[in-house]
Amino acid sequence: MNTVMEPDGLRTTPPVVPGEPHRPWAAVAALARFEARDLLRYIPVLVTLLVYVGYTLWTLLSEREGMNAFPALQDVDRGTQSAPLLLGIALLVCVNRGALRSRRHGTDRHFDVLVMEPWRRTVAHVLSVLPFAVLTALVVLGEFTWQALRPGAVGHGSVAELAVGPLYVLLCGALGVLIARLVPTVFAAPILVLGLFTAATFISAGTGGAEWSRWLSPVVGENSSKTLPSDLIGRPAAWHALYLIGLVLLLATAAVLAGGGRAWPVKAGLAGALALTATGAVAQSGGVSAELSAARERATLSPEKQQSCTRHGASTYCAFPEWTGRADTWAGVVDRVQSLAAGPAAEQRLLVRQRIDATYGYTSDSTITPATTPHQVTVGTRWGGNRVPEFAAAVASVLVAGDETKGGELCDGRMVTVMWLALGGAADPTADLRDVRLDDSLSGSAIVLTPTHPLSMSAGQTSVVVELLKRPRDEVTATVKKHWAELTAPGVTTAEAARVLGAEVPKEDDECGE
Structure with missing residues (x-):
């Protein structure tokens, strides 16, 4: 400690340690790693993660006969999207709870004496979901590769379709942090999950299953057992992936903004994410083009x-x-x-x-x-x-x-x-x-x-x-x-x-x- 003589008396200042530059983003990364490990302590996350990985392995090892032994890769890529749903919901609830830990324990006031700003802690909570998204991507890639190497496999997969599962996991994590910053109570996340499912049902019924409303959902399935050639599918997979990327960035930057991040890069990022989301949402709702309709008709009538x-x-x-x-x-x-x-x-x-x-x-x-x-x-x-x-x-x-x-x-x-x-x-x-x-x-x-x-x-x-x-x-x-x-x-x-x-x-x- 150093003692400094000032006009109004003596003041003690902390010692200055040479060679120790202030590295806030290193602290953010360390906190993100801690929060990611802490998420594994939550039973819902651990159980759904084990179920997701175990179910995927079981299906791959058991699908050796029947139609599953002759997969069409343009169907396999879509098949990877439904399994991560429960993992995403579990992460939404548990990330929300982790972001509210200090509030539940009454330690919010102690953060004022720390070097890390509150908005950086929000960034760390958002980044804590990234390892789970990477793990989801590895499972998706492994599942698709396994099917593609089968002797009876045909067709072509879509990278955009394969990206939906990992992006959905990131989306749920970012949404959980945003809700924690906007509504700081642990009951908000479960109520939000129920509300989203109810709203999706009413929107689908109210719009008659219109194409534009169907593609607003993160995961869009097909209630059909048929298999089509890859060039006749017509799903706006690339635009939907862009829409999900924009939505993830939008929720993440909104959470940082709500957590106190008022710097211009955060605001610019929010505006850019909003533009990205809107672009993807509009482009994916365009419906079937005249060229695709004509190609489908030719394949049907004159194969x-x-x-x-x-x-x-x-x-x-x-x-x-x-x-x-x-x-x-x-x-x-x-x-x-x-x-x-x-x-x-x-x-x-x-x-x-x-x-x-x-x-x-x-x-x-x-x-x-x-x-x-x-x-x-x-x-x-x-x-x-x-x-x-x-x-x-x-x-x-x-x-x-x-x-x-x-x-x-x-x-x-x-x-x-x-x-x-x-x-x-x-x-x-x-x-x-x-x-x-x-x-x-x-x-x-x-x-x-x-x-x-x-x-x-x-x-x-x-x-x-x-x-x-x-x-x-x-x-x-x-x-x-x-x-x-x-x-x-x-x-x-x-x-x-x-x-x-x-x-x-x-x-x-x-x-x-x-």
Whole structure:
């Protein structure tokens, strides 16, 4: 301590330590690290973080079969956005509570004697969420990379779509700090969460789900099971990412301003963030362009203009650019079905064409109209799981009836032959029969799904097919090939088909009349 003589007496001043410059931002970084570690002490944050990481790992390790084994990356990127939702909400509440710690403990007045200004402490609280956003980004990147390396992966992902999860986490953290500075009570954050969900529901209902209001939400999902080519999706992902970045900066700078930061860089940053948010919000609400609508219509009505075709064996396979590598897989199913057939069907040249209904993007799940072109079979953009027996049923119906339209009208004994061709060569034909039927049953009448309009099985046809699938495959195959002309003749009844195949004649009649 130094003693200085002044006119009004002696004054003691603290010693000056040479070589110790004032570094306020180093102190901010140290406080941010402390607050980030402290957030892990909150049970909601720790639990939701473990659930998020654990659930992601579990889904990746368990998705080895079915449609999940053949991911489309333009769907995978959107799939990473919903899992961080609970983590973001937990961070919002707990960051808010951490920012109010000094107020709860009555230590606010002690901060007046510290070197760090209150607004810098606000900055530290905002930065404390950054490690969680980085961790979210690593999980998102790992999930996408895992899916992209799968042998059956197709398509292209979007960096802007992948950025939504980490940006959402930052957004929740910044909002929690802002609420702490504006409404310094721990009850404000939970009430805000409920209020936001309620407001979002009312806004969506009040605007009729309009495009501009839908994209104001941080995470925008699609209530659709279809997969579209990447260039036909039409989601304003880049503008939405810009909107979220602006919103994060807007809330963060507003929190610093409310925490006492009155310097001109803070005010300029607030104005810039507001402009960024407004730009993204306006740009993302533009809707579908005329060019995109025209491209979707061409892909729906004239897919051959955008597709490339390859030859495998006797058949030709045409697909959109992102799916051309899947022709070998489709050819394997076609070869399997044709190996059970006889007569002209065993040598028939098929045209397998990928078809979609992209007219209204993801907002419509309408069924694809069956093709009237002879010997053309439709295949969709999704593959694996139920899609395999559905495609096999479509191939079999075309081999028996001649085209998809006539195949959809089959209701006589030829359905027994169709279902044997579709399922007889499968690794687990009984399971595939369940999967391809709408009600997942092995008895009674049912709808049989295909990539286009469904087929129909009567109860009698079902009983005959189930019996055939339980018998030795070679035995049934030989009988089908020997009596191919009889089994594929128009008007053949189910009872006649059962007698030819040596199966029990069903008591139920065919349902063609219905």
